[in-house]
Amino acid sequence: EAGVVQSPRYKIIEKKQPVAFWCNPISGHNTLYWYLQNLGQGPELLIRYENEEAVDDSQLPKDRFSAERLKGVDSTLKIQPAELGDSAVYLCASSLGGANANEQFFGPGTRLTVL
Amino acid sequence: DAKTTQPTSMDCAEGRAANLPCNHSTISGNEYVYWYRQIHSQGPQYIIHGLKNNETNEMASLIITEDRKSSTLILPHATLRDTAVYYCIVKPGGGADGLTFGKGTHLIIQP
Numbered sequence: 001e002a003g004v005v006q007s008p009r010y011k012i013i014e015k016k017q018p019v020a021f022w023c024n025p026i027s028g029h030n031t032l033y034w035y036l037q038n039l040g041q042g043p044e045l046l047i048r049y050e051n052e053e054a055v056d057d058s059q060l061p062k063d064r065f066s067a068e069r070l071k072g073v074d075s076t077l078k079i080q081p082a083e084l085g086d087s088a089v090y091l092c093a094s095s096l097g098g099a100n101a102n103e104q105f106f107g108p109g110t111r112l113t114v115l
Numbered sequence: 116d117a118k119t120t121q122p123t124s125m126d127c128a129e130g131r132a133a134n135l136p137c138n139h140s141t142i143s144g145n146e147y148v149y150w151y152r153q154i155h156s157q158g159p160q161y162i163i164h165g166l167k168n169n170e171t172n173e174m175a176s177l178i179i180t181e182d183r184k185s186s187t188l189i190l191p192h193a194t195l196r197d198t199a200v201y202y203c204i205v206k207p208g209g210g211a212d213g214l215t216f217g218k219g220t221h222l223i224i225q226p
Contacts, residue, residue: 004158031211033213035213040218041216041218042200042202042216042217042218042219043159043214043216044216045213045214045215048211048212048213050211056212056213091158091159093158093159095211097211098210098211102147102149102161102164102208103161104159104161104214105161106157106158106159106160107158108156108157108158109157109158
């Protein structure tokens with residue numbers, strides 16, 4: 001069974017440029033998460049989707065960050081414009097959701113470097 | 116979510132049991148204890164979770180004190196591949212809420 005797929009694995013951009021990350025969750029997983037992980041820190045939740053609905057986006061900096069999961073399957077996280085402080089690893093995770101959501105499955109992440 | 120306290124780092128000899136402590140003195144009655152680990156350059160990986168009874172699976176054992184204020188994750192026979200950052204997290208069980216990670220414990224398995 002394929003795990004959570006993320007692309008690209010690495011991205012280097014100049015500040016003020018836009019960037020987008022893509023995530024394909026495990027088949028059948030209704031819940032999808034985007035986390036941000038700064039160097040030396042644990043991941044921090046940015047947004048959680050239940051199917052196509054964003055049910056928790058309280059930690060998403062909405063002035064420059066946006067996300068979508070139009071068909072309730074794969075998802076895109078966008079930053080526009082990127083700032084130097086956005087350099088981090090962006091992790092996507094998925095779970096079955098509901099009462100079966102005890103285990104979240106994480107992708108390998110996208111490492112973003114903003115110059 | 117209740118906060119957890121873990122040592123910053125620990126060493127363990129290969130082949131020995133690795134015992135990772137976690138303090139969660141403000142845990143609520145409906146919150147479970149979850150353990151994840153993150154190997155370098157990979158995403159976090161679920162290990163085990165429990166409410167109040169001790170739990171064991173193919174990866175590890177989880178010992179929760181009777182008052183539920185602390186727990187210990189046990190890797191019975193540590194290998195070099197167990198070198199990772201281990202995160203102890205408390206959250207209501209069964210729900211799809213996001214995880215609140217701390218800084219975790221960097222476990223280094225020594226050959």
